[in-house]
Amino acid sequence: MAAHAPTAPRRRWGSTVAGLLVLAVMLFPLYWMLNTALQPDSGLLQVDPVPSGLDLSGFTKALTDQGGNLLTSLLVSAGAVAICLAVAAPAAYGLARFGLRGSRAIVFGTLITQMVPGIVIANALYTSYVDLGLVNSYAGLMLADASLGIPFSIVLMRSFMLSIPGEVIEAAEIDGAGPVRVFLRVVLPMSRNALITSGLFAFLFAWSDFMFALTLNTTDDVKPITLGIYQYIGAHVGDWGSVMAAAVLSAVPAAVLLVLAQKYIAAGITGGSVK
Amino acid sequence: MTTSTVTATPSATAPRKDTAPDPARARLRRRLARWGFVAPAVVFMLLFFGYPLVRNVVMSFQHYTPKTFFTGEAPFNGGDNWSSVFQDALFGKALWHTLVFTACSLLGQFCVGLALAVFFNRRFPLGGVLRSLILLPWLVPMVVSGVVWRRILDQDTGVLNTFLDTLGLGGHTPWLTSPDMALLSVVLVNIWIGIPFNMVILYGGLQEIPRELYEAASLDGASAWRAFRSVTLPMLRPVITVVLVLGFMSTVKILDLILALTDGGPADATQTLGTLTYQNSFVELDFGAGAVVGNVLILISAVFAVFYLRANRTEGK
Numbered sequence: 001m002a003a004h005a006p007t008a009p010r011r012r013w014g015s016t017v018a019g020l021l022v023l024a025v026m027l028f029p030l031y032w033m034l035n036t037a038l039q040p041d042s043g044l045l046q047v048d049p050v051p052s053g054l055d056l057s058g059f060t061k062a063l064t065d066q067g068g069n070l071l072t073s074l075l076v077s078a079g080a081v082a083i084c085l086a087v088a089a090p091a092a093y094g095l096a097r098f099g100l101r102g103s104r105a106i107v108f109g110t111l112i113t114q115m116v117p118g119i120v121i122a123n124a125l126y127t128s129y130v131d132l133g134l135v136n137s138y139a140g141l142m143l144a145d146a147s148l149g150i151p152f153s154i155v156l157m158r159s160f161m162l163s164i165p166g167e168v169i170e171a172a173e174i175d176g177a178g179p180v181r182v183f184l185r186v187v188l189p190m191s192r193n194a195l196i197t198s199g200l201f202a203f204l205f206a207w208s209d210f211m212f213a214l215t216l217n218t219t220d221d222v223k224p225i226t227l228g229i230y231q232y233i234g235a236h237v238g239d240w241g242s243v244m245a246a247a248v249l250s251a252v253p254a255a256v257l258l259v260l261a262q263k264y265i266a267a268g269i270t271g272g273s274v275k
Numbered sequence: 276m277t278t279s280t281v282t283a284t285p286s287a288t289a290p291r292k293d294t295a296p297d298p299a300r301a302r303l304r305r306r307l308a309r310w311g312f313v314a315p316a317v318v319f320m321l322l323f324f325g326y327p328l329v330r331n332v333v334m335s336f337q338h339y340t341p342k343t344f345f346t347g348e349a350p351f352n353g354g355d356n357w358s359s360v361f362q363d364a365l366f367g368k369a370l371w372h373t374l375v376f377t378a379c380s381l382l383g384q385f386c387v388g389l390a391l392a393v394f395f396n397r398r399f400p401l402g403g404v405l406r407s408l409i410l411l412p413w414l415v416p417m418v419v420s421g422v423v424w425r426r427i428l429d430q431d432t433g434v435l436n437t438f439l440d441t442l443g444l445g446g447h448t449p450w451l452t453s454p455d456m457a458l459l460s461v462v463l464v465n466i467w468i469g470i471p472f473n474m475v476i477l478y479g480g481l482q483e484i485p486r487e488l489y490e491a492a493s494l495d496g497a498s499a500w501r502a503f504r505s506v507t508l509p510m511l512r513p514v515i516t517v518v519l520v521l522g523f524m525s526t527v528k529i530l531d532l533i534l535a536l537t538d539g540g541p542a543d544a545t546q547t548l549g550t551l552t553y554q555n556s557f558v559e560l561d562f563g564a565g566a567v568v569g570n571v572l573i574l575i576s577a578v579f580a581v582f583y584l585r586a587n588r589t590e591g592k
Binding site: 121 | 398
């Protein structure tokens with residue numbers, strides 16, 4: 001609408017001010033999380049709008065209580081990313097290039113999976129996990145968390161790999177490279193951006209997972225941070241300072257990734273959902 | 276890398292051109308190799324998506340008790356689970372809450388998301404930075420957002436009520452503790468979570484609309500509102516469908532947020548199909564009843580998946 005010739009600069013800065021206000025409202029809860037975490041003494045009382053000093057004891061307590069769970073989250077998410085990429089990247093290539101009979105059905109299947117509610121999966125998975133001894137195991141949770149990223153990654157990487165020029169691949173084949181070598185040596189390096197985006201989202205999905213952690217674990221053996229915080233609010237209702245400190249710690253990866261990998265995230269959100 | 280090269284060369288180079296052993300076998304081998312790329316993903320998706328769908332249908336006709344997991348016995352009991360779930364007043368409540376929650380959340384997320392997308396579609400200093408920072412709430416784990424909002428919405432010491440109090444607007448609203456307010460509060464939090472996603476997708480759609488269309492509209496003397504209605508909305512239609520259907524599918528199955536905010540309470544005021552499935556299966560260990568509710572949830576999603584696929588077809592190239 002307002003994209004005629006560069007309009008009056010005053011109006012454009014007016015938009016910046018309005019944008020800042022919108023951002024302030026949208027990010028206020030996250031500010032409040034940090035603010036509460038820095039006032040560990042407030043307990044159940046009202047929290048001041050700005051912390052009076054830098055009191056990190058809430059964080060110390062959160063790290064003591066939840067540090068192990070953070071590590072668990074890191075380990076499980078890393079495992080889920082590895083599984084996700086190992087399964088999805090070859091499939092994406094196969095679906096983009098080989099013209100296999102049934103490719104369309106498989107792509108269709110990846111779209112269908114988006115409609116299966118996670119709790120339904122957990123419901124059935126739990127009973128099988130009990131039979132297979134995968135309840136309370138790292139491998140079990142990694143596999144379940146990988147399922148959150150696989151359909152997304154296939155769709156995203158496939159649409160990327162479709163855009164790799166056929167001549168590049170044919171040239172490698174003429175040089176005598178088999179399909180595996182072409183994939184590892186030519187396709188994967190060229191798909192670097194798509195791999196990073198997929199891996200990033202697979203990580204965020206696994207890191208944010210709460211439902212599988214809640215349903216596929218019956219003991220404290222494998223407890224990611226999301227589950228840790230959920231149980232924390234049950235047990236520490238009075239100690240909001242350290243609950244919020246744990247919340248801040250659990251939000252760190254998202255914040256870091258948003259800053260460091262902004263373009264991949266934007267690409268992932270649009271690419272993974274619209275295609 | 277180097278080792279694989281060494282092992283691969285003898286078979287690849289030595290017999291190649293001259294022998295060309297058996298074209299049919301070679302073709303079969305190539306086909307198998309190609310399927311090898313896709314097979315792990317197919318198996319994975321069958322195990323983690325296909326199998327649970329089938330298994331849930333079977334489970335909904337089985338009698339599960341806490342003892343089942345020791346004895347391994349879950350005898351079939353006909354339609355007992357179905358009739359007992361449907362006769363329970365809680366199911367009707369949860370279904371209603373789910374529909375209200377989903378409809379209101381989508382409406383709120385979409386309208387605010389669209390407004391922000393239009394806003395950020397204009398060029399202004401820092402626009403790009405602000406737009407990407409707004410994504411942050413969407414990237415934080417949902418349970419964590421839920422926990423933070425639980426503190427903000429606390430009746431006596433939460434910052435929202437404190438703020439309303441200083442403005443002289445009451446400030447004693449029991450956001451999460453009154454059965455009349457809880458569902459609305461949960462919807463508001465979910466709108467907050469969903470705005471960034473809606474904004475980004477709709478913004479992407481807006482960027483695709485050719486500027487010339489707006490120029491033509493303004494030459495015809497169309498007002499900004501008129502241009503929005505006759506250019507923006509029609510051009511954005513496919514993206515709108517996608518955003519609403521994806522939003523629907525992720526909202527209808529909501530679980531994390533509600534558990535973190537209210538645990539389905541107070542007095543089941545925020546119980547939805549997602550939380551009811553969880554409660555039946557994992558709290559009461561009646562997996563048969565959980566499966567029934569889960570199947571209803573799938574059925575609702577399936578109806579909307581049809582819309583999604585339609586949208587994808589019109590969208591797809």
